[in-house]
Amino acid sequence: MRLLVSAGEPSGELYAAEMLRCLREDLPSLEVFGLGGDHLARAGGRLLAHVRDTAVVGLLEVVRHLPRFRRLFHEVLAEVARDPPRAAVLVDYPGFNLRLARALHARGVPVVYYVSPQVWAWKRGRVRALRETVARMLVIFPFEEPLYRAEGVPVTFVGHPLVDLVKPAPDRAAFLRGLGLDPDRPVLALLPGSRRKEVEHHLPTLGEAVRRLREERPALQFVLAAASSLDPGSLRARAGDCVSVVSGRAHEVLSVCTAAVLASGTATVEAALLGAPMVVVYRLSPVTWALGRRLVRVPHVAMANLIAERRLVPELIQSDFTAEAVVGETLALLDDAEKRAAVRAGLDEVRRRLGGGGASARAARAVADVLHGRSAGP
Numbered sequence: 001m002r003l004l005v006s007a008g009e010p011s012g013e014l015y016a017a018e019m020l021r022c023l024r025e026d027l028p029s030l031e032v033f034g035l036g037g038d039h040l041a042r043a044g045g046r047l048l049a050h051v052r053d054t055a056v057v058g059l060l061e062v063v064r065h066l067p068r069f070r071r072l073f074h075e076v077l078a079e080v081a082r083d084p085p086r087a088a089v090l091v092d093y094p095g096f097n098l099r100l101a102r103a104l105h106a107r108g109v110p111v112v113y114y115v116s117p118q119v120w121a122w123k124r125g126r127v128r129a130l131r132e133t134v135a136r137m138l139v140i141f142p143f144e145e146p147l148y149r150a151e152g153v154p155v156t157f158v159g160h161p162l163v164d165l166v167k168p169a170p171d172r173a174a175f176l177r178g179l180g181l182d183p184d185r186p187v188l189a190l191l192p193g194s195r196r197k198e199v200e201h202h203l204p205t206l207g208e209a210v211r212r213l214r215e216e217r218p219a220l221q222f223v224l225a226a227a228s229s230l231d232p233g234s235l236r237a238r239a240g241d242c243v244s245v246v247s248g249r250a251h252e253v254l255s256v257c258t259a260a261v262l263a264s265g266t267a268t269v270e271a272a273l274l275g276a277p278m279v280v281v282y283r284l285s286p287v288t289w290a291l292g293r294r295l296v297r298v299p300h301v302a303m304a305n306l307i308a309e310r311r312l313v314p315e316l317i318q319s320d321f322t323a324e325a326v327v328g329e330t331l332a333l334l335d336d337a338e339k340r341a342a343v344r345a346g347l348d349e350v351r352r353r354l355g356g357g358g359a360s361a362r363a364a365r366a367v368a369d370v371l372h373g374r375s376a377g378p
Helices: 010-024 039-044 058-066 066-080 094-106 128-134 144-150 172-179 196-216 234-241 248-256 267-271 287-291 303-308 321-336 337-353 358-373
Strands: 002-007 031-038 045-050 088-089 109-115 136-139 155-157 187-191 221-226 242-248 257-262 278-282 315-317
Touching: 002 010, 002 066, 002 094, 010 031, 010 039, 010 088, 010 109, 010 358, 031 039, 031 066, 039 045, 045 066, 058 287, 066 094, 066 248, 088 094, 088 358, 094 109, 094 128, 109 358, 128 144, 136 144, 136 358, 144 155, 172 278, 187 196, 187 248, 196 234, 196 257, 196 278, 196 321, 221 234, 221 248, 221 315, 248 267, 257 267, 257 321, 267 278, 267 303, 267 337, 278 303, 278 321, 303 337, 315 321
Parallel strands: 002 031, 002 088, 031 045, 088 109, 109 136, 136 155, 187 221, 187 257, 221 242, 257 278, 278 315
Antiparallel strands: none
């Protein structure tokens, strides 16, 4: 039995890998191929392309890589034609996966869409495409289920897979000493993003903010948590000597920090689950921002704020993202223990709303139902 998995970004391929590990408990001989990364490969998936080559951000960046994406799209369909899979699991990555969903549906391959495109934020018309092409929509945020149900899309809220995946450092003091840091001094975590282009947009401003914060608070220590898809050596050279850079250990860094400054995205959910008071930042190219801002229809950018349904943590987006603003918001957290406690209390509520764990296992059961031609429930 064959399964196609298409996950073109780091967070999505991690969720796909966890789902696959659960699925293999019932289907140990399942053959899996498609788009993913190291996690999916370790879970037994055969990669047609790696996320380091497929994860791009911004309209101009996507346009620049269109020829490569077209070739990959046809390569995936050629593999489907050679030996059709019993089903496909498409994980987020809507620019590629929505088109792939239509092509697979036309070829009679049932599609499970895991992790919804942000239709609640923009491009609401994508709901119609999903209604016409997917056998089951698996969503990870509680507010998404009623939206899809109202539109007639078969949907299941499985919970957020990160609830099971985020693991704090077992010993805060030992972790910090291992980085050459003092456990008794405050720590600011920096997470500039998981894609190269995000880091290019964010790191210069974060570096200037670090310089100013060092002058304001000489005791403050800085740890940059680099995504495993990025080169930590390059980040060390650009971040400066005062910043400790660690790779692939974001959860531990977030669990030991006093506060964090991080790029909007999955990291805000990770920080929420670990109770890290945060300042959320993000910057796109000016053209991408100018084109996209007219289409966005949500009151907040950070997932922690969307789930909390209020501005729980500050957001510094595009022109608001300046070194001066980062310093101001960071010092407001570092200097006010009561404010940090209030933010942590709000993050506890966010954690409760994301479900009690077991998301990957529930997603695997839904995929197994589709593979076996069973109803996946209401």
